[in-house]
Amino acid sequence: MPAAPYPENEAERQKALEQYNLLDTLPEQAFDDITLLAAHVCQTPIALVSLIDHDRQWFKSKVGIDAEETPRAQAFCAHTILEPANVLVVPDARVDPRFADNPFVTGMPEIRFYAGAPLQTPGGQAVGTLCTVDTKPRGLTPEQIQGLQALSRQVVAQMELRRNVKQLSQTLEKLQRTQASLIQTEKMSALGRFVAGIAHEINNPVSFILGNLPHAQSYTEELLELLHLYQAAYPQPKSPVAVKLDDLDLDYIAEDFFKLLNSIKFGAIRIEKIVKSLRTFSNLHEADIKSVQLREHLDNALDLSLSQLQDSLNPFKIEIIKHYQDLPPLVCNIAELNQVLISLISNAMDALQERVEQTPDESSSSDYQPTLTLTTDQATDETGRDFITLTIEDNGIGIELDKQDKIFDPFYSSKPVGKGTGLGLTSSYEIVVKQHQGKLLLNSTPGQGSRFSIWLPTDLPLPD
Template sequence: MSLNKNRKYKGNILIVDDTPDNLRLLSAMLTAQGYEVRKALSGKMALTACQMLLPDVVLLDINMPQMNGYEVCRQLKNDDKTCDVPVIFISALDDVLDKVKAFDVGGVDYITKPFNGTEVLLRIENQINLRWLQIKLQEKNVLLQQALDDLKAAQVQQIQNEKMVALGQMVAGIAHEVNNPISFIYGNLDYARQYVQNLVNLIQAYQTEYPRPTSKIQKIIQDIDLNFVINDLQNLMGAMYRGVDRIRSMVLALQNFSRHDEAQMKQVDIHQGIESTLVMLQHRLKETEKRPAIHIVREYGSLPLATCYASELNQVFMHLLNNAIDALDEQKQIANKSASQAKMPPSQPQIRISTQSLNTDRIRISIADNGAGIDEEVRSRLFDPFFTTKPVGEGSGLGLSISYQIVVQKHKGMLDCTPLTERGAEFAIEIPVNQPN
């Protein structure tokens, strides 16, 4: 039993022949078998008919005025819309070269006039069955690709969730292990400063009351350089204050970055999230043996509080800033080598962070670097899961795909990368101020 008999719809056939009698004969024969038949007396009419309604099969005569069957077939195959339509040539030409040319321009079969009706029907049915199987295969391929994409997205989401859980646990541990002793030190520094000042005052009072100390005391004063110690004590206390403040701000930045206790959407200050991320990356921005310190240019606009998953959006900032730093590190290695050869100093590495309100309900954050830029071939695959240009062991290929998922899927926003006119690349994030219900 043929596949065609299992379907109610038999097929839409376009017959192209400049001889009306041939058209009527083929049309009557195919219509009697249940096919939908359309007729065209010229190649131009055939091309127009295919654009109006895509046929399942084209029966095409070769010898026609103005445009022969070979040219019609060639144009059908060059058009994305009609290239998959099977073309069966029907011609009185029985030379081998004619048949070879018919297949060469894209024909799938060749029937010689005068034709046998049963043969024509079998060949048409065979091509329609093949076409139907191809369509079904394409549909299954689409479903399979969708399933594969869903699987990759699920893997990315699982990795993202695991990373967020691990990050939250790390933050909780740091908060417990660091906050308490730092708070103790910070709280007692005021007392320590006062105690030291009291001792200094006492020493100064002794120096006033007893201007001529014993030789032993004079030796001790000389050995420890008492005046230097008294003056430097204030510097030491100030340095300790600044150090403790630095540690406290880093812990606070880590807490703000992870927002471990904020699993739900809430209104947040985007600039605070960016600044917390920059604190986390401070060690990577410093000068190294291979490049100068990276200069951060802030071009902050006035932003309203945005409703978002704060910790996940901060992770996007982390990925984009890390990538910008990587690009500058790579660029500097190339630039330093070129500069040393040309006796020219390397340029200042820079990351520009810009924010702005696009209108009342959307905001834009862009992170741009002046690195080497991104090739078009690479840029087209940037957000594919597991795609990376880094050496094995240095990148998972998940950072940008996770970022894309967070911005586009979870926040109904947009994440894009564009090359800059001079050099470098810019990643732009757009998200709604208020998430749709």
């Protein structure tokens, strides 16, 4: 049995077929309706929408047979696509040298009659056929041939419609992502300007406090020393002084005042640290793309998130575990990556809080310890490309399985209404995957926790 030769334009034809993304898809009513009409028009028991792949013909739609596909070498349709402008009619396959010893002729389903109209794309590529088959020798009237050609054009129209709808869907999704990214970028830009201004305003009085605390301590020590000298010189003070001394616990005041000064100092240092983290987070004074050490920025994002938690109405203690490896500097837009780190760490803390607030008969038992694990490392993917990886893992509430596929979609949030905008993870995906050519991966088990892994390539160039 001579197999049909490959068309001269086979590479272009195959590329055109792949662009429709139809191979191995589920049945669709629109195609099935056309196939049924083809069987009625040609009055045959079998009709097929056949797509010719590299080494097989695959049936997008079928009437009268159960097969999903057959080898291309045995396909009548492989001959049909050699002449895209014509309908191939085989009145009796037993006497046609191309098909006489074909196993589908000599065996089941014992094909005798075949008529196939090529599915010719707007670009002129024949990607398959609309064909009709009978187990008895026969022919087609001119009207039936015209009807088969008309229906083949309808198949192509459905293919084009399907592709255009998918492209439109992809375009809408891209627009949604762009809109979400623009909203988030503008929001973060405004926040950055606000933070920079507030940080400056806070920094001045904090610097004043920290600058004057050593003088306050020195003056206090001198005054206490003077007081002790007075006590030594006048061990029996006059009655008003003696009464006042009885009312005061002078030794306690002297001891506690230094503790008070230390508390003020520690509080001011904490404010100073938060201000530094805020200024690092906003990064308005820095170039968009620069070489940075990620560890400092990861710790800053953690400090900011912990400060927010401590100031909340229901603070709780989180165990922080760090597995930091020595990393080379990374070229990136650190202002945008800071957004990602803040978003992912804040989401992790929300998940921990939600599990803490669960009722005792669920997972929030007395031995539950909210834990946040931060890991930095290096890795190489299957293409041999080198990455720096950051992993943010929590043992919080986890994400339900039916929500995990949607988690990066614009305006989608797995949080209760009013607690999430649906922009944080979308923007994070845009920043990591689209802008930094990296990967943002999720692994989550409902009720046990989530792990977000950020993969950032090490070969992004510095701008000129």
